[in-house]
Amino acid sequence: MGACNARRDESAVRRQAGVALLATFFLGSLVNYAIPVVLADTNPGARVVRIDIKPGDEPTTVTPGRRGVLPVVLYSGATFDAAKVDAKSIRFGATGTEAQPMRTSMEDVDADGRIDLITMFRMQQTGIECGHTMAVLRGRTYDGEDIEGRAVFKTAGCGS
Numbered sequence: 067m068g069a070c071n072a073r074r075d076e077s078a079v080r081r082q083a084g085v086a087l088l089a090t091f092f093l094g095s096l097v098n099y100a101i102p103v104v105l106a107d108t109n110p111g112a113r114v115v116r117i118d119i120k121p122g123d124e125p126t127t128v129t130p131g132r133r134g135v136l137p138v139v140l141y142s143g144a145t146f147d148a149a150k151v152d153a154k155s156i157r158f159g160a161t162g163t164e165a166q167p168m169r170t171s172m173e174d175v176d177a178d179g180r181i182d183l184i185t186m187f188r189m190q191q192t193g194i195e196c197g198h199t200m201a202v203l204r205g206r207t208y209d210g211e212d213i214e215g216r217a218v219f220k221t222a223g224c225g226s
């Protein structure tokens with residue numbers, strides 16, 4: 067709907083003066099530029115944590131729109147205990163604000179002797195779309211520290 071209106075507006079401008087046409091292109095390029103910036107927005111105060119979408123799936127592929135559950139592991143590290151993250155605070159998806167975990171469990175996924183947090187999300191709530199290459203997990207520890215992790219993937223089932 068919005069895209070249709072935008073296209074109609076643009077064609078109307080094309081029939082007007084060259085200055086207006088240039089302005090449209092300029093604004094259009096600003097909008098195009100702004101979208102990846104918004105997606106890559108970071109919380110500079112957050113502790114960066116290591117996450118993995120579908121651990122064991124290398125390279126990671128995600129099928130947007132498919133009904134199903136997407137597992138995401140939040141790894142503990144030498145100075146970070148994933149068990150201290152308040153599961154209720156966790157959000158995961160295209161920008162890190164989308165899906166809440168439907169359930170979580172604790173397991174040492176990478177066998178480094180530290181227990182990691184496995185979070186399960188409904189795929190359809192993640193906002194991940196065809197062509198996306200990165201997703202963000204955000205949360206907060208019981209101590210009030212913000213955490214943020216990013217993982218890359220390729221989308222599948224999106225046509226050619």
Ligand SMILES: [Ca+2]
Nearest residue numbers: 174176178180
């Ligand atoms: Ca571990």
